[in-house]
Amino acid sequence: MKIDDLEFEPLIEEETIAKRINLLAVELNADYAGKTPIFIGVLNGSFLFVADLVKHITIPCEVTFTKLASYYGGTTSSRKIREDIDLSTDISGRHIVIIEDIVDTGNTLAYLIEKLKLKNPASISVCAMLVKPGKLETSVEELRYVGFEIENEFVVGYGLDYKELGRNLRDIYRLTSTTDEV
Numbered sequence: 700m701k702i703d704d705l706e707f708e709p710l711i712e713e714e715t716i717a718k719r720i721n722l723l724a725v726e727l728n729a730d731y732a733g734k735t736p737i738f739i740g741v742l743n744g745s746f747l748f749v750a751d752l753v754k755h756i757t758i759p760c761e762v763t764f765t766k767l768a769s770y771y772g773g774t775t776s777s778r779k780i781r782e783d784i785d786l787s788t789d790i791s792g793r794h795i796v797i798i799e800d801i802v803d804t805g806n807t808l809a810y811l812i813e814k815l816k817l818k819n820p821a822s823i824s825v826c827a828m829l830v831k832p833g834k835l836e837t838s839v840e841e842l843r844y845v846g847f848e849i850e851n852e853f854v855v856g857y858g859l860d861y862k863e864l865g866r867n868l869r870d871i872y873r874l875t876s877t878t879d880e881v
């Protein structure tokens with residue numbers, strides 16, 4: 700499948716994603732029972748993941764979003780983090796679960812966690828749909844819930860974009876052509 704100038708092939712199907720999300724929700728429901736967690740989705744990429752995940756959360760919870768960006772339309776991280784929408788929710792004394800689309804170098808996550816810690820939450824953990832263990836530069840101990848571990852490859856679909864395209868795809872696709880840059 701072609702998106703703009705690049706060719707992509709299927710990697711993870713919609714049904715597989717849905718099953719994994721169910722299991723993540725079972726874990727979260729058990730771990731956060733009685734804690735009324737605040738789920739903080741990181742926009743834009745996590746919007747579908749957050750929506751599907753919280754539909755399976757059966758304990759009382761809050762859902763909000765923040766917007767960070769470290770990719771600027773290409774297939775490699777720019778290493779610069781831009782904060783587009785700040786978090787307005789008061790999180791002091793609360794149990795926080797950050798919902799991320801994908802963890803690549805881990806820099807975005809490390810930045811967000813440090814920022815949230817300044818607001819004195821009771822706890823912070825991270826639930827990421829995808830993680831590239833081979834690319835992690837920062838070890839993130841809060842990364843407790845992971846949908847799928849993938850290779851060092853560029854992926855799109857299910858919220859993730861290439862040049863802002865492909866976020867609406869139901870499945871996850873990977874870049875077909877081999878490149879050292881991903």
Ligand code: 5GP
Nearest residue numbers: 770776802803804805806807853854859860
């Ligand atoms: P990190 O700071 O961990 O290097 O990058 C995290 C952010 O980069 C993610 O939230 C996501 O927006 C973007 N990103 C990292 N890897 C990919 C990828 O394979 N595909 C897409 N579309 N975005 C990615």
